Amino acid sequence: MNSPQRFVTLSKYPPYRSGHAKQALWNNRALALLTGQEQHQVTYCGLPNDPADEAGPGVRVHHVANVRPNPRNADGQLARAISAELYRVAAANNVDAILTYYIDPHAAIANRVASAMGLVGKRPVVIHSIEGTDLIDSMCEHVDDGLASVLIGDVLRADVVCAVSSYVAGRFLATVEEVAGPALRALLADSVQIRYPGLPLAAFEAPSAAAIGAFRANAGLRPGSVVVSTFGRLEPEKGLETVTGLAELALHEAPELEFVIGGAGSLGESLATSTARLPNLKVLCGIDYQEAQCLRATSAVGVFPTRIIQGFVETFCISALEYQALGVPVLATAVGGVPEATPGESALIPPDSPVGAWWNRLTEVLACQAAHAEVAATFAASFTSDRSAARILDIAALGARRRGTFVPLT
Numbered sequence: 001m002n003s004p005q006r007f008v009t010l011s012k013y014p015p016y017r018s019g020h021a022k023q024a025l026w027n028n029r030a031l032a033l034l035t036g037q038e039q040h041q042v043t044y045c046g047l048p049n050d051p052a053d054e055a056g057p058g059v060r061v062h063h064v065a066n067v068r069p070n071p072r073n074a075d076g077q078l079a080r081a082i083s084a085e086l087y088r089v090a091a092a093n094n095v096d097a098i099l100t101y102y103i104d105p106h107a108a109i110a111n112r113v114a115s116a117m118g119l120v121g122k123r124p125v126v127i128h129s130i131e132g133t134d135l136i137d138s139m140c141e142h143v144d145d146g147l148a149s150v151l152i153g154d155v156l157r158a159d160v161v162c163a164v165s166s167y168v169a170g171r172f173l174a175t176v177e178e179v180a181g182p183a184l185r186a187l188l189a190d191s192v193q194i195r196y197p198g199l200p201l202a203a204f205e206a207p208s209a210a211a212i213g214a215f216r217a218n219a220g221l222r223p224g225s226v227v228v229s230t231f232g233r234l235e236p237e238k239g240l241e242t243v244t245g246l247a248e249l250a251l252h253e254a255p256e257l258e259f260v261i262g263g264a265g266s267l268g269e270s271l272a273t274s275t276a277r278l279p280n281l282k283v284l285c286g287i288d289y290q291e292a293q294c295l296r297a298t299s300a301v302g303v304f305p306t307r308i309i310q311g312f313v314e315t316f317c318i319s320a321l322e323y324q325a326l327g328v329p330v331l332a333t334a335v336g337g338v339p340e341a342t343p344g345e346s347a348l349i350p351p352d353s354p355v356g357a358w359w360n361r362l363t364e365v366l367a368c369q370a371a372h373a374e375v376a377a378t379f380a381a382s383f384t385s386d387r388s389a390a391r392i393l394d395i396a397a398l399g400a401r402r403r404g405t406f407v408p409l410t
Contacts, residue, residue, distance in 0.1 A: 003397035004096030004125050007031055008040040008089050010082070010110060011101045020101040020132050020164075022318065023388070025055055026200045030389035032058025040093055042086050044078065062089050079105050087113045090124060097125040097396045104138040107154035125399040127392075128155050129195060130172050131164035137311035140175050149179050159399030162193040165316045165337030169194060193395050196340070197318055198388030199380070203325045206297045207290065215294035219282055225258040228362065229299040231292050232319040234265030234285070237312045239305035239333065244274075245355035246303070246362065247281040253359070255280070262287055262295050296323050301365055304332040305358065307351065317341040324380035329365055329372035331358065343379035346372070 009028060011021040021043065028039040041055065044064035055061050064085045070077065082105075090098060090113060098114055100106035107128050114126045139148045152175070155161055163169040169192045177185035207215075221227060230243055240261055247259040259281045261271060268285040275281045287295070296302065302323035306314045313336040320330045320341050332338050334348035342348060346365070349358055365372050 003393060004400060005035040005037045005393075006039065006093065006095045007097050007099055007392070007396070008042060008086065008093070008095045008124075009099045009101060010042050010086060010106045012043065020129075023164075023197050024099075024101050025059070025061075026198065026385040027389050027392060028059045029056045029200065030198070030385040031392065032056075034386070034389050034393065038093070040089050040095065042082070042089055044082055044085075079109060083109050083112055086110065087116055090117060091120075094122070095124055097127060097399070099127045099129065099392065099396075101129050102132060102134055103128065103130060103151055103155060104134045107151065107158070111154060111157045125160070125396050125403070126158045127160045127162060127395055127399060128158040129162050129164065130155065130168050130192075131315050133312045133315075135168055135171060135315060136313055140171060141311065143175065143178050148175055152176055152179055156188075159403045160193060160395050161188075161191065162195040162395055164195065164197060165340045166194055167337035167340065168315045193398070195391050195395060196383060196388065197316060197321070198383050198385040199318075199321060199325050200385045203293075203322055204380075204384075206326055207294045211290070212294050212298050215291055216298060219260065219284060219295075221258055221260075221282065221298075224256075226254075226256050226366070227258050227260060227295075227299045228301050228303060229260035229262060229295055230303050230305075230319075231262040231295055231322075232304070234261070234263045234267040234271060236267065237307060237309045237314075239307040240267065240271065242305035242355055242358055243303060244278070244281065246358060247275070247278045249355065249359050250280055251278070254363070258282070260284060260295060260299075262292060293326075296328055297326050299323065299328050300369055301362060302328050302330040303358070303362070304330060304338070305349070306333050306335060306338065308335055314338050321380055321383055324376035325383075327373045327377035329369065329376045331361055331365065343375050346375075 009024040011024040024041055028041055032039045039059050041059065041061045043061060062085060064081045086109060098110045100110050110126055114123055117123050139151050142148045163172060172192065173185050173189060176188060232238055243259055243261055250257040257280065262284040264286050272283040275283055302320060304317060304320050316337040317332060320332050323330050330342060330347055331349060332342055332347060333351055335351050339348055349361060
């Protein structure tokens with residue numbers, strides 16, 4: 001039996017603004033190069049021909065079209081439209097495997113499409129990857145109301161279940177035990193595959209000195225200042241008040257430092273207003289990929305003070321990995337899957353630590369910045385999209401062996 005080579009991935013829109021969707025696009029590019037086959041991505045809630053759809057050679061992004069509402073089933077309109085588009089793409093392009101990057105509602109949709117394709121002679125391998133907030137928000141926090149049981153059932157219908165980190169695999173198995181008991185957990189314990197994210201080659205390429213200089217000037221950064229920054233979603237769970245606190249301390253303790261908070265999200269406007277009093281802190285909202293890469297490259301340290309809130313815990317930390325790919329050391333909260341995205345204890349701060357603890361660790365890293373930078377670059381070098389794509393091919397081959405795919409369902 002041949003190993004699957006042609007994939008269609010199902011992800012939320014848009015590819016460059018959410019971690020799992022970025023992974024989908026990066027992995028699809030790498031899969032296209034590794035296999036020589038065209039790869040596909042089905043996405044939704046975006047606009048066709050968006051610049052974010054520049055997927056590169058060998059990858060096609062398909063947007064779910066609007067459908068006529070059904071007044072008798074209005075709540076299911078989007079799910080039906082996604083199902084129809086996923087089936088169309090999978091059937092028209094003779095795909096071998098469906099890969100989801102989100103459980104709710106992607107797992108159920110992919111299962112339905114695979115079953116329907118089996119009826120007409122080719123059932124693709126189904127791979128569900130557990131990652132992101134829906135592990136917590138849709139599953140771990142919904143044991144009592146029954147949603148967790150339903151979603152676990154959807155996940156376990158896959159040929160292979162994989163997770164973005166060991167932390168995620170452990171939380172999923174703990175929820176399985178809570179719902180169904182230790183026997184099922186023991187049965188599944190060795191079957192969940194870990195599939196770490198991988199960065200594209202572009203993430204490892206530092207911008208030119210001229211580009212970095214232009215970025216610093218446009219951002220209003222002082223010539224020669226030492227930059228400490230964070231980049232990601234500007235949301236409450238990112239603990240951005242810690243960055244503000246560090247900037248306040250630095251005003252008197254280390255005036256050579258400047259701080260930057262970059263990204264997009266619901267806190268962008270309020271952050272810009274509340275931090276206007278700090279001359280050593282810039283808030284840069286909505287900057288593009290090249291500007292973000294310049295921000296990372298001009299930084300001495302990246303900081304990620306993420307915290308746990310209801311419905312969310314960081315399950316990896318791609319943003320931290322992007323800094324390290326440029327040889328920039330990071331400091332991050334030791335929660336969830338974040339430790340798996342950092343090179344060790346020197347990069348981790350205990351949860352709920354005061355700003356003073358962050359400051360002390362920051363000054364330690366800055367004092368030995370070159371050594372920490374070397375460790376960061378070495379660590380990030382093993383997290384490439386090529387390696388992640390190769391892992392996906394191995395997982396798909398495992399799925400083909402497990403379920404005897406490419407034949408109608410019986």
